[in-house]
Amino acid sequence: MVNIEEQSLVIADTILIVDDSELNRVILKEIFKDTYSIEEAENGQQCLEKLIQKKEHICAVLLDVMMPVMDGMELLRRLKKDTDILDTIPVFLITAEAGEQVIKEGYQLGVMDVIEKPVVPYVVKRRVDSVVELFLSRRKLSRLAEYQKQELINKELEIMDLNKGMIEALATAIEFRSGESGDHVQRISGITEYLLGNTSIGKGFSREDIRLISMAAIMHDVGKIAISDMILNKPGRLTAEEFDIMKTHTLQGAQLLEQIPQLRKHAVFHYAYDIARYHHERWNGKGYPDGLKGNEIPIWVQVVSIADVYDALVSKRVYKSAYSYDEARKMIEEGQCGEFNPKLLEAFVKAEKELRKLYYNTQEKKNE
Numbered sequence: 001m002v003n004i005e006e007q008s009l010v011i012a013d014t015i016l017i018v019d020d021s022e023l024n025r026v027i028l029k030e031i032f033k034d035t036y037s038i039e040e041a042e043n044g045q046q047c048l049e050k051l052i053q054k055k056e057h058i059c060a061v062l063l064d065v066m067m068p069v070m071d072g073m074e075l076l077r078r079l080k081k082d083t084d085i086l087d088t089i090p091v092f093l094i095t096a097e098a099g100e101q102v103i104k105e106g107y108q109l110g111v112m113d114v115i116e117k118p119v120v121p122y123v124v125k126r127r128v129d130s131v132v133e134l135f136l137s138r139r140k141l142s143r144l145a146e147y148q149k150q151e152l153i154n155k156e157l158e159i160m161d162l163n164k165g166m167i168e169a170l171a172t173a174i175e176f177r178s179g180e181s182g183d184h185v186q187r188i189s190g191i192t193e194y195l196l197g198n199t200s201i202g203k204g205f206s207r208e209d210i211r212l213i214s215m216a217a218i219m220h221d222v223g224k225i226a227i228s229d230m231i232l233n234k235p236g237r238l239t240a241e242e243f244d245i246m247k248t249h250t251l252q253g254a255q256l257l258e259q260i261p262q263l264r265k266h267a268v269f270h271y272a273y274d275i276a277r278y279h280h281e282r283w284n285g286k287g288y289p290d291g292l293k294g295n296e297i298p299i300w301v302q303v304v305s306i307a308d309v310y311d312a313l314v315s316k317r318v319y320k321s322a323y324s325y326d327e328a329r330k331m332i333e334e335g336q337c338g339e340f341n342p343k344l345l346e347a348f349v350k351a352e353k354e355l356r357k358l359y360y361n362t363q364e365k366k367n368e
Contacts, residue, residue, distance in 0.1 A: 012059040012136060013037055015128075018047040018072070019064040019094075024117070028062055028094070031121045032128070036060075044070030048078060051085055058089055060132050063111075065095040065102060073102070076109040086110035088139060090131045094119060184311055185218045190358045191307035192217040192300075198354070199347035201303060213300045216271035220279045220304055223253025235318050250277050250289050274298050279305045282338040294341075302341050306348050309337045314359065325356050 014037040017028045029038050039054065041047040044067060051058060065072040072093060079085050090112040095102070098116045106114055112131050115124050193214035196202035202210060224232060227249050231242050238246060253276030263269050278292060278301045285293030297305075313328035323331065329352045331337055333345065340348075 012057055012139065014039055014054065014057045014059060016041060016047060016050060016054075016058050016061045018042075018044065018061060018067070018075075020067040021064075024064065027119070028124075031119075031125050035125075035129070043067045044072060044075030044078075047075055051079075051083075051089070055085065055089070059136060060128055061089060061091045062094050062128070063091055065093060065097045073105060073109075076106065076111065080109050088135070090135050092128060092131075094124070184315065185221075187311050187358050188220060188304065188307045189214045189217045191310065191355055192303050194355060194358075195303050195307070195344075195347060195351060196300070199351055201299065201344055201347045212268045213271045213275075213303075216268050216275050216300075217304045217307065219253070219257065219272045220275045220308060221249065221253065222256055222276055223249035223251065225256070226252040233318055237319070247280070247288050250280055253277065271300055274301050275304050279308060281305070283341050284339040287338060299341075299344075302344050306332065306340055306344060310348075310352075310355070313337070325352070 015032050016039045017025050018041045019025050019028070020042050025040050029040070032038065036059070037057075039050055039058070041050055044063075046069075047061065047063070048070070051061070063072045063075065070078075072095070076086075076091065079091075086109070091110065093102070093106045093111050093114045094117060095114070096117040098114060103114050113127055115127065193210055196205055196210045196213060197207075205213070227246060231238065231245055234242065254273050257263055257269065257273050257276055263272070277289065278287075278297055281287035281290065281292040281297045281301065282305075283294060283297070283302075285291050287297075309332060310328055313323045313331060314325055316322045329349065332340070333349060
C-alpha cells in the first residue's frame with residue numbers, strides 16, 4: 001500500500017490514449033508527446049487494466065467510444081460503478097460518434113469533456129491541459145490535507161503517550177511510597193483491559209473506551225499521595241482512626257484529579273474521577289466513601305475494584321504475605337473481600353487463569 005509520503009513523490013504525468021485505431025492513437029500521441037508521457041490501449045478492457053495498475057501516474061484518459069472487447073461507454077459504466085477513478089482522473093471522450101444520446105450519457109457517467117473527431121490539435125490540447133491542471137491541483141491539495149490530518153493524528157498520539165507516561169510516573173511514585181515496585185498500577189491496568197476486552201462485561205465498550213478506562217485505572221490510588229507514610233507503610237493492622245484516614249484517599253484522589261485543568265479536558269477524566277472516588281464501593285452498599293450499591297457503581301469502576309482486590313491478594317505487602325492465585329480467587333468468590341456484581345464475578349472467575357499470565361510476564365521482564 002502506498003502511504004501519503006510515497007504518494008507525494010508519485011508524478012502524475014501520463015496520458016492514457018484508448019482507441020482501437022492505431023492511426024488515431026498516433027495523431028493524439030503527436031499532440032501530447034512533448035508535454036506528457038503516453039500510455040496506449042486498444043479497447044476498454046486494456047484501459048481498465050492499465051488504470052488499475054498505474055492509477056497514480058495517469059493524469060488523463062482520452063477515450064474512444066466504438067471499440068471491440070469493451071467499448072468506451074461500457075468502460076465508463078464500469079468505472080462509475082466499481083471505482084472512484086472518475087473522481088480523480090479526468091476522462092475525455094474523443095469520438096466521431098458524438099450523438100446527443102452519447103454526449104448526454106457520457107456527462108452523466110462523469111466525463112469531463114466530449115471532443116469530436118477529427119480533432120483540431122491546438123484546441124484539444126488546450127482543453128485537455130486546462131482540466132488536467134485543475135485535477136492535479138485538486139489531487140495535490142487532497143494529499144496535503146490527508147498528510148496534515150495524519151500529522152495531527154500523530155501529534156495527538158504523541159501527546160496521549162506523554163500524558164500516559166506522566167500519569168504512570170505519578171502513580172508509580174505513589175506506589176514506591178507504600179513500598180511497592182510500581183508494577184501494581186500496570187497490572188491493574190492490564191487486568192482491567194483484559195476483563196473489558198475479552199469478557200461479556202465489556203460488551204458495548206469500544207476499543208477506545210477500553211483504552212481510556214485501562215489508562216484511568218492507573219490513577220485509582222492517586223489520592224494516597226495525601227496519606228502520611230506512617231499510615232501508608234504501617235506493617236501491622238490499622239486502628240479505626242487510621243483506617244478512617246486511609247479511606248479518605250478516595251476523596252483526595254478525586255479532588256486532586258479535578259484540580260488538573262489539562263486532565264479535565266481529556267476524555268480519560270470522566271473514567272479517572274469515578275475510579276479514584278468509587279473503587280472501594282461494593283455491590284451490597286457496604287463500601288466507601290459514598291455507600292453506593294449495585295449498579296449505582298459504574299461498571300468500569302467495578303472492574304477496577306475487582307482487579308485491585310485480586311492484585312492486592314496475590315502480591316506481598318508490608319502488612320501481609322502474598323496469597324496463591326487459587327487462594328485469592330477463592331477468597332473473592334466467597335465474598336471475603338466484599339461483595340461484587342455476580343456477572344462480573346462470573347466473568348472474573350472464568351478469566352482468572354489468563355490474568356495470571358500478567359504476573360508471569362512481569363516476572364520474566366524482571367529476569368531479563
